[in-house]
Amino acid sequence: MNGLSPLFVCLGLLFSAMTDANDIEDAKYFSIMGLQSTPDDPSNAFQRDPDAIDLGRKLFFDRGMSASKEIACSTCHFTNNQYIANESIPAGSPRAFxxxxxxxxxxxxxxxxxxGRADSLWAQALGPIQNPGEHNLDRLSAVQYVVRNYAAELNKISSTSAKYEGYLKRVKNWNESSNDDPPTTSINFLFSLMGKSLAAFQTSLPVQPSLWDNVARAKIKGTPLDKAQEKIWKGFRIFTGKARCSSCHDGPLFTDFSFHNTAMPTRPELGIEAGRYEVLPQIKSNEFGCYSLYSDASKDECRHLKYVNQSIDENFGSFKTPTLRNVRTKTHFGHASQFSSLQQMIDHYDTAPVGVHGRMLNTRTLSELKPIGLSSSEKESLLEFLKAL
Ligand code: HEC
Ligand code: HEC
Structure with missing residues (x-):
């Protein structure tokens, strides 16, 4: 034994204690334990209203709220009570890609x-209701449907607001067969209330713990991991380490809620898509935006709009970083369903092609990816991790 070895032993112990502390910290940060409560949306006064949540839940599952009487939000967003993607979208839908x-x-x-063309969860919901490939209803029919079928629920919600009580009365009293113009503003307010209720319901849905959260909990408690869990943990360390996935897929929901150019391949029928950049010119004047008449926020409260990043470099060909929770349930990946397996997604990041969406702007490529060089066993662990989310 030479005289230095006790020092090495000490350093070794110190190092392993530090990695343990890092492991525990990261396990907390990236698991459901690191999730804060949902942020307030000042543009939706009904966000936490139990009656709005109740109406939102009913609307979410109601196939009657569509032209064909066959499409509900849950047709595409619900399977096995987990609110995961169901991608057996009706063929021929303009948004099928x-x-x-x-x-x-x-x-x-x-x-x-x-x-990211909608700046609130309630404004988002108004899109599919009117989309010809989805619910396919015009605004008036959608509002009349709810006034007719959910009178009790609407009365309850609007009883807390003199404003909405007035809108409801005006829509109810308007006689379609008369020569009077429809009360457009009241219709729009009730339409926005449908969106606000759907948003309230979606806000109330808890994030369900996954296999990954069990692994993280075991790591925090110091419980030994079994073989399958070890593989998931190894994949997590590649995700946060060598592969740099967590630079965008950050935190317990595995998203930074931001927009990036990841040089996804294009589809011939779409050509080059400007993505985030294309919607920015209208973002502050959206009909149902935070700055609009139908928002419950003051202008100052719309901070995400006030400080929205509009640079071409950072937005051209960029799309939203999606959450990776439940990603195993998807059958199409990327904004235009460019890939049909998680392996293909991993290979895309590994090779980091420049692609059409990562094309050059002033001699620089806009893609944020760099090739990684993963071994096949590293890819396998990464895949196990993604499947556990
Ligand atoms: C025909 C299938 C289909 C129906 C029906 C549908 N959606 Fe979607 N939903 C999608 C697709 C596809 C996207 C992505 C569309 C895009 O970005 O253009 C999406 C996006 C969303 C998003 C955005 C998520 C995010 O992170 O930005 C929310 C929220 C949502 N839908 C809620 C709803 C609600 C509420 C309804 C019912 C009013 C609904 N959807 C009806 C397919 C559907
Ligand atoms: C520079 C930011 C960034 C990095 C780094 C990154 N991603 Fe992504 N990820 C995105 C964006 C943005 C999208 C959507 C891209 C699109 O559709 O154009 C995406 C999409 C995905 C999807 C498809 C999800 C879906 O719902 O369709 C998967 C899976 C995924 N990423 C996994 C990973 C993995 C694994 C890594 C690391 C190897 C990684 N990402 C690294 C930003 C990033």
Whole structure:
């Protein structure tokens, strides 16, 4: 034994204690234990209203609220009570190429859809209701449907607001067969209330713990991991380490809620998509935006709009970092369903092609990816981790 070895032993012990502390800290940060409560949305006065949550729940599952009487929000966003993506989207839908986004933890976001064109969860909901490929209802029919079928629920919600009571009365009293113009503003306010109720319901949905959360909990408690859990943990360390996935897929929901250019391949029928950049010119004047008449926020409270990043470099060809929770349940990946397996997604990041969406701007490529160089066993562990989320 030479004289230095006790020092090495001490350093070794210190090092392993430090990695343990890091492991525990990261296990907390990236698991459901690190999740704060849902942020307030000042543009939705009904966000925590139990009666709005109740109406939102009913609307979410109601196939009657569609032109064909066959489409509900839950058709695409619900399977096995987990609010995961169901991608057996009806064929022929104009949005058939857009892959379904997860509802899991959706209330933590500030911008919605792959390109973030809606600036609140309630404004988002008004999109599919009117979309010809989805619920396919015009505004008046949607509002009349709810006034007719959910009178008790609407009365309860609007009884807390003289404003909404007035809108409800005006829509009810308007006689379609008369020559009077429809009360457009009142219709729009009730339409926004439908969105606000759907948002209240989605905000109330808890994030369900996954296999990954069990692994994280075991790590925190110091319980030994079994073989399968070890593999998931190894994948987690590649995700946060060598592969740098967590630079965008950050925190317990595995998203930074931001927009990035990851050089996803294009689809011939779409060509180059400007993505986030395309929706920015209208973002502050959206009909149902935070600055609009139908928002319950003061202008100052719309901070996400006030400070929205509009640079071309950071937004051209960028799309929203999606949550990776429940990603195993998806059958199409990327904003335009470019990939059909998680392996393909991993290979894409590993090779980091420049692709059409990562094209050059002033001699620089806009793609934020760099090749990684993962071994096949590292890819396998990463895949096990993604499947556990
Ligand atoms: C036909 C399938 C379909 C129906 C029906 C549908 N959605 Fe979606 N949903 C999608 C797709 C596809 C996207 C991504 C669309 C895009 O970005 O253009 C999406 C996006 C979303 C998002 C955005 C998530 C995020 O992180 O930005 C929310 C929230 C959502 N839908 C809620 C709803 C609600 C509420 C309804 C009912 C009013 C509904 N959806 C009806 C398929 C559907
Ligand atoms: C520079 C930011 C960034 C990095 C780094 C990153 N991602 Fe992503 N990820 C995104 C964005 C943005 C999208 C959506 C891209 C699109 O559709 O155009 C995405 C999409 C995905 C999807 C598809 C999800 C869905 O719902 O369709 C998976 C899976 C995924 N990423 C996993 C990973 C893994 C694994 C890594 C590390 C190897 C990684 N990401 C690194 C930003 C990033």
């Amino acid at each position: 857009r892959s379904v986004m997860q509802i899991t933890g959706v209330a933590y976001n500030r911008f919605f859809f792959w390109d």
